[in-house]
Amino acid sequence: MRIDMSGRVETAWEGGWVSECAYCMIAPNPSPLTNVGTNTWIVSPPGSKGCVVVDPGPRDSGHVRRILSFCRAEEKRIAGILLTHVHLDHAPAAEELSSLTGAPVYSHAGGNVKEGKLSIPGFDMDVEVVLLFGHSSDSVGYLIEREGLFLTGDVLFAHSSTMVCWPDGSLEQYLASLDVIAGLVDVGRVSRLLTGHGKTIDDPATRVAQCRRHRLKRLRQVVSAVRSGVPAKADRIVDVIYNDVDSALLQAAERSVNAQLRYAFDRGLLEEHT
Numbered sequence: 412m413r414i415d416m417s418g419r420v421e422t423a424w425e426g427g428w429v430s431e432c433a434y435c436m437i438a439p440n441p442s443p444l445t446n447v448g449t450n451t452w453i454v455s456p457p458g459s460k461g462c463v464v465v466d467p468g469p470r471d472s473g474h475v476r477r478i479l480s481f482c483r484a485e486e487k488r489i490a491g492i493l494l495t496h497v498h499l500d501h502a503p504a505a506e507e508l509s510s511l512t513g514a515p516v517y518s519h520a521g522g523n524v525k526e527g528k529l530s531i532p533g534f535d536m537d538v539e540v541v542l543l544f545g546h547s548s549d550s551v552g553y554l555i556e557r558e559g560l561f562l563t564g565d566v567l568f569a570h571s572s573t574m575v576c577w578p579d580g581s582l583e584q585y586l587a588s589l590d591v592i593a594g595l596v597d598v599g600r601v602s603r604l605l606t607g608h609g610k611t612i613d614d615p616a617t618r619v620a621q622c623r624r625h626r627l628k629r630l631r632q633v634v635s636a637v638r639s640g641v642p643a644k645a646d647r648i649v650d651v652i653y654n655d656v657d658s659a660l661l662q663a664a665e666r667s668v669n670a671q672l673r674y675a676f677d678r679g680l681l682e683e684h685t
């Protein structure tokens with residue numbers, strides 16, 4: 412529990428039911444990068460026998476057992492295992508869960524998740540795949556039209572900014588993905604983001620705008636640091652502009668700075684000396 416500056420009590424995110432259809436079970440992998448752990452989402456309409464599990468998490472048999480016993484207690488059969496991306500904190504448990512249940516694994520990296528409607532036999536809800544590259548080159552979001560829910564993996568968090576995992580990730584793609592999310596919110600198709608870590612984002616328009624501002628501010632800082640003589644090297648730039656960041660996150664900050672440098676070079680904001 413934490414008390415914020417206005418005296419409000421903030422409790423830690425504990426997962427659980429967030430809507431009629433979506434339940435979050437937190438994997439036991441807390442860290443500075445994963446917050447209290449990876450969110451494993453179990454989605455199923457009430458009264459339906461089929462469910463999907465989104466991001467079963469790191470290799471952890473105990474967590475897989477908890478997912479299975481939850482589904483048994485709810486009398487749901489796992490029709491599919493969906494991955495928002497294949498990072499180690501999201502995807503490895505898919506193999507064990509799939510071999511225990513026979514449920515197929517869906518992922519962009521695996522080649523069976525493409526932009527547009529995703530039909531999952533045994534799961535009777537419309538799911539649309541939206542490409543959200545940038546955090547990684549395989550990041551996708553799953554849009555559950557029925558409740559305006561959008562499972563967005565590591566593209567945005569309520570509690571902090573995410574990492575653009577250069578060289579696999581790209582700032583240009585990341586900013587484009589923020590536009591895509593903002594567009595879906597704008598037309599009323601998305602009202603809530605179910606994220607890969609931490610609590611849900613219930614005011615996505617505001618959060619997307621904040622994250623965009625934050626990214627562009629960091630980009631301006633990187634560009635002006637280099638223009639003022641700091642070498643265009645991630646570690647040197649991090650020393651100068653990320654002095655407010657927890658030391659456990661410095662490696663992540665370096666990756667993000669490399670992504671910003673790439674963007675600045677490509678856009679001609681900085682000159683690349685090779």
Ligand SMILES: [Zn+2]
Nearest residue numbers: 498500565607
């Ligand atoms: Zn993650």
